[in-house]
Amino acid sequence: MCRVTLTFLGTRANIDLRSRRHWRHTSTLVSYGGARVMIDCGADWLHAVDRARPTAIVVTHAHPDHADGLRQGVSCPVYAPPAVWKATARWPIDRRYRLRLRSPTDIDGVLFEAFPLEHSVIAPAVGYRITAGRVTVFYAPDVLRIQHPAQALDGIQLYIGDGATISRPIMRIARQRGVAVGHASIGAQLRWCAVAGVRSATFTHCGRAIVGADSSASSRVRDLGRASGIDARIAHDGLRVIVRRAARPIIH
Numbered sequence: 001m002c003r004v005t006l007t008f009l010g011t012r013a014n015i016d017l018r019s020r021r022h023w024r025h026t027s028t029l030v031s032y033g034g035a036r037v038m039i040d041c042g043a044d045w046l047h048a049v050d051r052a053r054p055t056a057i058v059v060t061h062a063h064p065d066h067a068d069g070l071r072q073g074v075s076c077p078v079y080a081p082p083a084v085w086k087a088t089a090r091w092p093i094d095r096r097y098r099l100r101l102r103s104p105t106d107i108d109g110v111l112f113e114a115f116p117l118e119h120s121v122i123a124p125a126v127g128y129r130i131t132a133g134r135v136t137v138f139y140a141p142d143v144l145r146i147q148h149p150a151q152a153l154d155g156i157q158l159y160i161g162d163g164a165t166i167s168r169p170i171m172r173i174a175r176q177r178g179v180a181v182g183h184a185s186i187g188a189q190l191r192w193c194a195v196a197g198v199r200s201a202t203f204t205h206c207g208r209a210i211v212g213a214d215s216s217a218s219s220r221v222r223d224l225g226r227a228s229g230i231d232a233r234i235a236h237d238g239l240r241v242i243v244r245r246a247a248r249p250i251i252h
Contacts (some may be wrong), residue, residue, distance in 0.1 A: 001075075002133050002135065002180050002244055002245050003030050003136050003242055003243065003244045004030065004031070004110075004130075004132045004133070004135045004137070004242070004243045005030075005031040005079060005240060005241070005242050005243075005244065006029070006137070006158075006160070006237065006240070006241045006242075007028065007029040007031065007034070007111070007127055007238075007239070007240050008028050008031055008204055008235040008236065008237060008239040008240075008241075009024065009027040009028060009109075009237065009238075009246070010023065010024030010025050010026050010027045010034075010042070010044060010045070010051055010138070010237055010240075011026055011043075011163070011204045011206050011234075011236055012024060012026065012065075012103070012162050012191065012204065012205075012206060012211060013025075013026065013027055013065065013066035013205045013206055013211075014042075014064065015207060015208055015211065017208055017211050017212055018211065019072060019211050019212075019214060021214055021215070021236035021237060022206045022211045022237060023044075023237050024042075024044040024045065024078060024125065024207075024237060025040075025042030025043060025044040025045065025056045025065040025066070025069075026042065026065065026066070026191055026205040026206075027039060027040045027041060027042065027045060027202050028040070028079040028129055028139065028140050028141075028160070028204065029052055029054065030130060030132070032108075032132035032133070033108075033109050033118055034108065034109070035055055035056075035107070035108035035109050035110050035132075036052070036053055036054050036056075036057050036108075036114075036136075037054065037057070037107055037108060038052050038056070038057045038058070039057075039058050039059075039060065039087035039139060040057075040058075040059055040060055040066040040067070040133065040141065041057050041059065041066070041070050041139075041149050042063075042064060042065040042066050042067065042068055042126075043064050043065060043068035043069060043084055044065075044069065045069030045071065045073060045086070046069045046072065046112070047071070047072075047076045047105065049069055049074050050075070052093075052139070052212075054074075055076060056077045056078050056079060056107050056108055057070070057074060057076060057077070057078045057079070057100075058074050058079045058080065058107065058128065059078065059079070059080075059081075059084050059113055060125050060126055060127065060140075060141060060142065061078040061081075061083070061084060061119070061120065061123045061124060061125035061126065062083065062088060062123040062129070062143065062182045063120065063123045063142070063242060066141075066142070066147065067084060067087075067088060067091055067252055070088065070091055070093055071091055071094050071109070071130045072091075072092065072162050072220065072252060073091065073092040073094065073179045074082065074093065074129055075135055075203070076095070077095040077096075077097055078093050078095065078096055078097065078105065078234050079098075079099050079105065079107060079112070079116055080096075080097075080098070080168075081093075081098070081099050081100075081124070081126050082098055083123070083124040084096055085112070086207055087123065093232055098125075099112065100114070101114050101126065102115065102148075102181060102182070104129075104131070106241070107182065108247060109132065109133050110130060110131070110132045110133040111130070111132070112128050112129075112130055113128065113130075113131075114126040114127075114128060114155035115127045115128070115129060115138075115146060115147060115148060115152045116125035116147045116148075116216060117140060117142070117143045117145065117146055118143070118144045118145040118146075118147065118179070118180065119142045119144050119181060119182070120142075120174075120181050121142055121174040121177055121179065121181060124145070125142050125145060127139055127140030127146060127152065127180065128140075129152055129156070133188070133244050133245070134245040135157055135244065135245055136155060136157060136185075137156055137157060137159070137160060137211075138153055138155045138156050138158075138159050138160065139157040139160045139203040140151055140160070140161055140162060141160070141162055141204050142159070142162055142164075142171045142183065142205060142240065143161065143162045143179060143181075143184055143189070144180060144182050144183060144184050146192065149184075149195075149196065150194055153192065153193065153196035153198055156194065156196075157200065157243050157244075157245065157249065158198075158200045158201070158202065158241070158243050158245075158249050159189070159192075159193050159198050159200070159201040159202075160201075160202050160204060160235075161184075161189040161201060161202075161203050161204075162183050162184060162189065162200075162203065162204075162205050163186060163203035163205050163206040163207060163210055163234060163235075164183035164205055164206075164207035164212075165183055165186070165207055165209060166185060166186045166187065166209050166210070166217060166224075167185050167186070167187050167220075168185055169182060169183060169188065170182045170183040170207075171182055172231055175218075179218065181199060183207075186221055186224060186232075187224050189201065189203075190225055190227065190232060191206070193230050194226065194228040198228065198230065199229065199230055199231060199248075200230065200231045200232075200249050201225065201230050201231070201232045202232075202233050202234070202235050202241060202247060202249075203232070203233070203234050203235060204235040206234065210234055214234070214236075217234060218233070220235050221233065222235050231248065231249075233251070239247050239252070240252040
């Protein structure tokens with residue numbers, strides 16, 4: 001099998017604004033063979049996880065819009081880095097599995113390799129290099145910078161990134177450690193893709209600039225992508241993308 005289906009179950013960032021196209025907190029389903037791996041499970045998914053019928057859940061970090069749907073437990077296994085398990089130690093999750101950084105883990109036939117991201121000090125985040133068959137994508141819904149970007153983006157067919165802001169980063173210096181935290185702009189992420197030779201990018205975790213003006217925002221992102229030679233688009237709830245080796249992703 002040489003195709004992977006990505007279903008964007010939710011595409012809204014941690015904002016109080018919603019729209020019909022961006023209603024639930026960001027979550028994406030990776031389907032390959034019998035695998036249905038759900039990435040992230042934010043507060044909007046509390047009591048609603050079973051609708052997605054996941055065979056497993058993988059978590060990027062412990063912010064509420066990515067993890068709080070797990071507060072009352074779930075029936076499937078959950079995989080996450082140590083920082084997530086530390087933050088959720090008291091939650092009634094029966095089947096917990098620890099993911100080590102830069103160590104690919106087979107989850108139902110799909111390999112997940114966690115790459116550290118700069119995003120938050122309180123809730124350290126990772127992005128996932130996801131490989132199924134001969135298809136590889138990189139998933140980073142909350143990111144200011146990728147550590148080891150050359151390795152993370154090498155040879156991928158699709159980059160799935162942070163849509164919190166289009167042209168300017170959202171950034172501040174965390175007092176605890178004096179390091180930058182926040183979100184890279186879509187423009188910056190497209191430049192990362194151009195350097196790495198990635199030709200297709202989709203943005204989820206949509207912020208106000210997108211949720212409040214979806215049509216014009218979509219045009220801006222397409223234009224930014226064209227300027228870098230990249231097919232760029234904004235995801236919406238319910239979007240399905242089929243990714244094949246050495247072929248442009250198919251959008252449904």
